[in-house]
Amino acid sequence: MKLDKNMRILIVGLGLIGGSYAMGFSKRGYHVSAIDTDQNAIGFALDKGLIEKGASTVDAALVGEADLCIFALYPHVFLEWVGENQRFFKRGAVISDVTGVKAPVVYEIQSMLRKDVEFIAAHPMAGKEVYGVQNSDDRIFLDANYIVVPTDANTFNAIEVCKGIGETLDFARISALPPKAHDEMIGFVSQLTHIIAMCLMTCSKSEHLVDYTGDSFRDLTRIARINENMWSELFLLNKDALLDEIRTFTDELNEIHDILEREDIDALKTKMRLSTARRALFDKK
Amino acid sequence: MKLDKNMRILIVGLGLIGGSYAMGFSKRGYHVSAIDTDQNAIGFALDKGLIEKGASTVDAALVGEADLCIFALYPHVFLEWVGENQRFFKRGAVISDVTGVKAPVVYEIQSMLRKDVEFIAAHPMAGKEVYGVQNSDDRIFLDANYIVVPTDANTFNAIEVCKGIGETLDFARISALPPKAHDEMIGFVSQLTHIIAMCLMTCSKSEHLVDYTGDSFRDLTRIARINENMWSELFLLNKDALLDEIRTFTDELNEIHDILEREDIDALKTKMRLSTARRALFDKK
Numbered sequence: 410m411k412l413d414k415n416m417r418i419l420i421v422g423l424g425l426i427g428g429s430y431a432m433g434f435s436k437r438g439y440h441v442s443a444i445d446t447d448q449n450a451i452g453f454a455l456d457k458g459l460i461e462k463g464a465s466t467v468d469a470a471l472v473g474e475a476d477l478c479i480f481a482l483y484p485h486v487f488l489e490w491v492g493e494n495q496r497f498f499k500r501g502a503v504i505s506d507v508t509g510v511k512a513p514v515v516y517e518i519q520s521m522l523r524k525d526v527e528f529i530a531a532h533p534m535a536g537k538e539v540y541g542v543q544n545s546d547d548r549i550f551l552d553a554n555y556i557v558v559p560t561d562a563n564t565f566n567a568i569e570v571c572k573g574i575g576e577t578l579d580f581a582r583i584s585a586l587p588p589k590a591h592d593e594m595i596g597f598v599s600q601l602t603h604i605i606a607m608c609l610m611t612c613s614k615s616e617h618l619v620d621y622t623g624d625s626f627r628d629l630t631r632i633a634r635i636n637e638n639m640w641s642e643l644f645l646l647n648k649d650a651l652l653d654e655i656r657t658f659t660d661e662l663n664e665i666h667d668i669l670e671r672e673d674i675d676a677l678k679t680k681m682r683l684s685t686a687r688r689a690l691f692d693k694k
Numbered sequence: 695m696k697l698d699k700n701m702r703i704l705i706v707g708l709g710l711i712g713g714s715y716a717m718g719f720s721k722r723g724y725h726v727s728a729i730d731t732d733q734n735a736i737g738f739a740l741d742k743g744l745i746e747k748g749a750s751t752v753d754a755a756l757v758g759e760a761d762l763c764i765f766a767l768y769p770h771v772f773l774e775w776v777g778e779n780q781r782f783f784k785r786g787a788v789i790s791d792v793t794g795v796k797a798p799v800v801y802e803i804q805s806m807l808r809k810d811v812e813f814i815a816a817h818p819m820a821g822k823e824v825y826g827v828q829n830s831d832d833r834i835f836l837d838a839n840y841i842v843v844p845t846d847a848n849t850f851n852a853i854e855v856c857k858g859i860g861e862t863l864d865f866a867r868i869s870a871l872p873p874k875a876h877d878e879m880i881g882f883v884s885q886l887t888h889i890i891a892m893c894l895m896t897c898s899k900s901e902h903l904v905d906y907t908g909d910s911f912r913d914l915t916r917i918a919r920i921n922e923n924m925w926s927e928l929f930l931l932n933k934d935a936l937l938d939e940i941r942t943f944t945d946e947l948n949e950i951h952d953i954l955e956r957e958d959i960d961a962l963k964t965k966m967r968l969s970t971a972r973r974a975l976f977d978k979k
Contacts, residue, residue: 629914655954
């Protein structure tokens with residue numbers, strides 16, 4: 410279900426994702442405002458029509474009129490912001506986010522939050538290798554997953570509003586996962602893949618071989634250009650799950666190493682057939 | 695330097711690469727013929743104008759008139775073919791190939807070959823996730839590397855002809871490497887990346903997480919659809935180099951695992967900055 414167009418939406422944090430949300434909502438006729446400490450980001454967003462109103466400080470009026478506040482900040486900044494400024498929220502407002510790790514954020518926000526507003530977490534699995542509101546592009550959502558991450562504390566209404574964000578922005582797939590399952594999933598499909606891409610670039614063989622890279626190597630390292638502040642925070646917040654995924658992957662890599670070492674062609678081909686079949690399956694999705 | 699258009703070119707093995715070579719040469723006005731055991735492949739290539747003449751058996755006349763024979767076969771089939779049929783080569787012919795592993799092939803071919811013909815190895819680093827002459831597309835070379843792999847036994851003239859193949863087909867970059875250096879490079883930039891993509895699909899976490907894959911996971915596993923006969927042969931032929939690359943990568947992955955485990959943020963960010971800087975560098979190439 411799409412969101413109600415009379416709703417006032419406030420985006421806090423106008424980076425790539427915040428800016429792309431603002432763009433997507435504004436294009437579709439919603440009232441969007443934003444807060445970001447960077448006045449240039451606010452100026453740009455006003456200039457390009459991504460938002461109707463904006464402020465570079467915590468503007469009580471902007472926060473107080475918002476029916477839906479979406480936070481697109483680093484996790485620790487998000488936690489601090491809510492701790493310091495939650496008195497400004499409108500009674501009955503729905504609060505959501507775009508944070509990439511959930512368990513260490515969701516429960517803390519829900520436990521500190523005023524009882525007359527509700528936090529419902531979400532994770533838009535979309536991004537680019539460039540940053541900032543200047544690179545905003547709401548088309549990045551069209552082929553992407555949107556995951557609602559409810560807890561037992563959430564109401565049906567807030568979950569529907571949260572799903573409505575994904576539906577309004579035309580995400581390709583919308584699903585729901587509890588915080589812990591979300592973090593395990595993200596540890597594998599997103600964090601581990603970033604670690605692998607990094608490793609390919611940082612391991613000793615990389616430096617002098619750049620001249621010979623083909624498509625395969627480029628594909629596997631596209632995400633090796635990594636925002637060290639954001640990703641180191643996300644990795645550490647999800648440390649246990651991520652370490653577990655790294656070990657799972659390393660075990661499999663060691664197994665294939667040993668298969669190759671003993672020249673067990675049948676076992677090698679069995680792995681290859683499994684890999685091909687599973688990959689073919691998700692090309693169909 | 696482009697090849698002389700009066701040259702008669704024979705492609706042995708009309709798969710994706712052989713077919714794309716035939717297409718590229720024919721489009722540019724060269725005389726191209728082909729041999730493949732699959733009569734359908736020959737029929738298709740004749741029908742589409744990829745070749746002027748073709749045969750599904752080792753046709754003495756076709757082989758005997760070729761000034762340049764390019765082999766696009768699995769390594770062991772290539773070795774067998776030359777062993778059995780080299781009496782048909784034209785005196786003075788240049789023989790080349792597209793084989794993905796060099797040291798176990800080049801020296802054996804050169805040592806068994808008649809002294810009045812010359813083998814000069816090459817590796818076009820291009821491909822697709824689909825197979826067969828029906829998927830031929832010479833545009834796959836436009837953004838690709840072409841590597842000439844000479845030995846001490848090669849003459850200046852043959853090396854120039856071999857470079858001429860890459861230049862005629864408009865490869866983006868043409869370079870030269872000795873066989874051992876080539877195989878180490880390919881073990882890292884191509885074989886290791888295929889192993890990693892496979893591992894991501896075959897490790898235990900993969901099966902139930904397909905619904906949540908984003909772009910990163912798709913990029914890292916595009917090459918996980920793998921031709922098990924070709925790649926198992928190439929992996930085993932390059933076993934020592936590949937095992938070494940797997941260990942280099944695993945060592946780095948273990949190092950990052952340990953950095954994360956002890957929450958050494960500075961070390962983690964240093965790795966991320968190195969990764970970003972190296973990847974940015976080769977985006978410029």
